[in-house]
Amino acid sequence: MKYWLMKSEPETFSIDDLKRKRTEAWDGVRNYQARNFMRDSMQPGDKVFFYHSNCAEPGIAGIAEIASDAYPDPSQFDAKSKYFDPTSKREEPRWMLVDVKFVKKLKRTITLDELKGHDVLDEMLLLRKGNRLSVMPVAAAEWRYILTLE
């Protein structure tokens, strides 16, 4: 089993939204590296840190689980969607997604600022300078360590 971190802007879709809906199709990813992780490496049952980005308190807000194999993101074909991609063909979809299932909300958000303060997490992809990936792997040791911070 692998571990991941997926970012979402809470004003758009928060951990509370996922809790209410139980499962959500993770649409709108339009970055090849992030897509490749979903398409090539994720498996149902993998665990996910649900990260709140671009907000007052950026950080890990909850835990989710991958709930499907990758499949084409329907929003790429929807002309009314802001994720519409007119260059993607149905016979050859460019963008993939996975379903994500709610597991739990953390008692408190483990903030980005706090994560930066732990030397053992220095190598974390999330904390690397300039990294803007919205979907990224988390090392098993990092996962276990972060869970102890809750």
Next chain:
DNA sequence: GCCAACGTTGGC
């Protein structure tokens, strides 16, 4: 709202 960092696009 600002801006650094990065990805993508397209002219050449």
Next chain:
DNA sequence: GCCAACGTTGGC
């Protein structure tokens, strides 16, 4: 294939 221009992400 280079690279300038542009768009996006996301912390602050």
